[in-house]
Amino acid sequence: xxxxxxxxxxxxxxxxxxxxxxxxxxxxxxxxxxxxxxxxxxxxxxxxxxxxxxxxxxxxxxxxxxxxxxxxxxxxxxxxxxxxxxxxxxxxxxxxxxxxxxxxxxxxxxxxxxxxxxxxxxxxxxxxxxxxxxxxxxxxxxxxxxxxxxxxxxxxxxxxxxxxxxxxxxxxxxxxxxxxxxxxxxxxxxxx
Amino acid sequence: xxxxxxxxxxxxxxxxxxxxxxxxxxxxxxxxxxxxxxxxxxxxxxxxxxxxxxxxxxxxxxxxxxxxxxxxxxxxxxxxxxxxxxxxxxxxxxxxxxxxxxxxxxxxxxxxxxxxxxxxxxxxxxxxxxxxxxxxxxxxxxxxxxxxxxxxxxxxxxxxxxxxxxxxxxxxxxxxxxxxxxxxxxxxxxxxxxxxxxxxxxxxxxxxxxxxxxxx
Numbered sequence: 001x002x003x004x005x006x007x008x009x010x011x012x013x014x015x016x017x018x019x020x021x022x023x024x025x026x027x028x029x030x031x032x033x034x035x036x037x038x039x040x041x042x043x044x045x046x047x048x049x050x051x052x053x054x055x056x057x058x059x060x061x062x063x064x065x066x067x068x069x070x071x072x073x074x075x076x077x078x079x080x081x082x083x084x085x086x087x088x089x090x091x092x093x094x095x096x097x098x099x100x101x102x103x104x105x106x107x108x109x110x111x112x113x114x115x116x117x118x119x120x121x122x123x124x125x126x127x128x129x130x131x132x133x134x135x136x137x138x139x140x141x142x143x144x145x146x147x148x149x150x151x152x153x154x155x156x157x158x159x160x161x162x163x164x165x166x167x168x169x170x171x172x173x174x175x176x177x178x179x180x181x182x183x184x185x186x187x188x189x190x191x192x
Numbered sequence: 193x194x195x196x197x198x199x200x201x202x203x204x205x206x207x208x209x210x211x212x213x214x215x216x217x218x219x220x221x222x223x224x225x226x227x228x229x230x231x232x233x234x235x236x237x238x239x240x241x242x243x244x245x246x247x248x249x250x251x252x253x254x255x256x257x258x259x260x261x262x263x264x265x266x267x268x269x270x271x272x273x274x275x276x277x278x279x280x281x282x283x284x285x286x287x288x289x290x291x292x293x294x295x296x297x298x299x300x301x302x303x304x305x306x307x308x309x310x311x312x313x314x315x316x317x318x319x320x321x322x323x324x325x326x327x328x329x330x331x332x333x334x335x336x337x338x339x340x341x342x343x344x345x346x347x348x349x350x351x352x353x354x355x356x357x358x359x360x361x362x363x364x365x366x367x368x369x370x371x372x373x374x375x376x377x378x379x380x381x382x383x384x385x386x387x388x389x390x391x392x393x394x395x396x397x398x399x400x401x402x403x404x405x406x407x408x
Contacts, residue, residue: 005312005313008313009313009316009317012313012314013317013318016227016319019289022285026282066302066305069302070299070302073302074296076295077296077299078292078296080289080292080295081288081292083288084286084288084292085285087281087282087284087288088281088282088285090281091278091281091282094278095275095278098275099276099278099279101216101279102216102278104217105213105216105217105220106217106220139344141380141383143318144318154318154319156382157382171344
């Protein structure tokens with residue numbers, strides 16, 4: 001996979017996560033999640049620009065304008081999706097309390113998305129996701145890990161969590177509290 | 193084209209009586225399914241799926257117009273109007289997502305050899321779109337999607353079903369699965385592996401409350 005493919009992939013994954021985060025920010029009236037969307041949007045603008053530059057640079061090399069055209073069009077469409085996510089997040093940021101109807105409309109979904117910080121002392125530190133069987137134990141699937149300023153999308157079974165990581169996970173609403181408590185160290189994993 | 197999924201959706205007559213909440217829920221659902229279907233159309237080079245995305249884009253226009261009218265009619269005070277304007281902002285964002293999905297589908301018009309890398313990217317993405325066939329021996333056969341709890345059990349969402357020559361887009365919770373159905377699903381690799389073992393009939397669908405089975 002070359003650099004252009006990798007950037008397009010990151011753009012697509014990020015835009016989908018942004019939409020999920022934006023709706024959850026509204027659902028829980030959570031300005032912190034909404035701010036996260038704003039940060040991601042800034043990153044994605046930059047990324048989309050780089051994709052377009054790279055695609056143009058490539059045409060100059062290989063004269064294949066068809067492929068560059070596809071890449072530029074796709075980047076524009078995906079950027080549009082991230083802009084829509086931003087639009088939703090801005091509602092959370094600007095409103096004291098979103099219209100109750102908005103919340104009811106989003107709530108119909110049977111899965112929820114949540115942000116949690118892994119605290120020192122949590123059972124989740126230092127072990128791989130597969131080893132802990134985290135998904136089946138907690139009911140929550142980790143969709144991304146934010147470490148420093150970088151996002152790791154779709155961590156696999158070998159990914160190891162560190163204290164200070166922020167994990168973004170998805171699952172049934174009733175699994176959320178247990179998962180948060182696991183991250184903060186207030187709850188412990190059952191022995192296998 | 194036969195389409196069970198959308199038959200149960202709000203039609204034009206229902207739309208007149210639908211609440212703002214129902215319309216907004218519908219807009220959110222449609223926008224999400226459209227993005228999935230748009231990527232699926234490119235991955236499987238399917239004109240049929242692309243066509244469905246275009247139909248949904250039209251539905252979206254209709255919903256969008258309706259929610260604006262209904263919202264305006266319901267504002268009584270300045271405070272109402274302020275809150276409702278945020279609601280319209282969310283509706284506008286859903287429509288924007290649906291337009292972007294429409295743009296993705298237009299990439300179908302590019303020559304196939306100019307978009308192989310697109311399929312490749314979609315295959316590498318964190319949330320993948322894949323298909324699987326339901327075996328006769330699978331105990332998912334004859335059961336409803338919602339009753340099984342496919343999404344909460346496996347993390348996979350069924351975005352479309354191909355049954356013989358028919359397509360069912362965005363199947364309802366009440367949709368019953370049949371042997372031989374091709375399911376177009378979206379989710380992670382791990383989730384796909386779990387779902388595939390159920391769909392092949394290799395694993396039994398878990399029954400709760402009972403002890404959890406070992407993963408892997």
